[in-house]
Amino acid sequence: MPSYRAVLQITGLRPGCPPERVMAAAKEAVASVHLVEADQIDIVRGIPQITVRFLVEAANEPEEIAAARRAGLIMQDSVEDVATTGRLQVLRRSRGRWLPV
Template sequence: MPSYRAVLQITGLRPGNAPERVMDAAREALASMHHVEADQIDIVRGVPQITLRFLVEAENDSDEVAAARRAALAVQDAVEDVATTGRLQVLRRSRGRWVPLGL
C-alpha cells in the first residue's frame, strides 16, 4: 500500500481546547478513512506543525493521490474545529523519498 504524509501548520489554538486535542482531532479524522501509521508534532522555524503518516489502498496512481488529498483536507477540516491552521502539504513515499504533491 502506498504511504503518504499530511503535514499541517498549526497557527493558533481555539479557545477552550487543550493542545493535545489538535492531534486527537487530526488522528480521528484520518483514521476514519485510512490506516494511520504514525503521527508527530514538530516546531519548524517557530511554527508548530503536525505530521501524520498513513496508508492508502493500492489502486491506480491518480485514485491513490486523490484519496490522499481528500484525507489531508479532512484532517485540516477536523483540526480547524480546535485550532487555526496554515499551510497543508501532502507527500507520497517514492523510492525512499517523500515527494510533495500539489493540492
C-alpha cells in the first residue's frame, strides 16, 4: 500500500481548545478513511506544522492520489474546528523520497 503524508501548518488555536486536541483531531480524521502509520509535530521557520502519515489502498496512481488529497482535506476540515490553519501539503513516498502530489 502506498504511503502518504498530509502536512498542515497550524497558525493558532481556537478559544478553549487545548493544543493536544489539534493532533487528536487530525489523526481521527485521517483514521476515518485510511490506516494512520505515524504522526509528528514540527516547527518550521517558526510555524508549527503537524504531519500525519497514512496508507492508501493500492489502486491506479490517479485514484490513490485523489484519495490521499481527500484525506488531507478531511484532516484540514477537522483541525479547523480546534485551530486555524495555513498551507496543506500532501506528499507521496516514492523511491525513498517524499514528493508533492
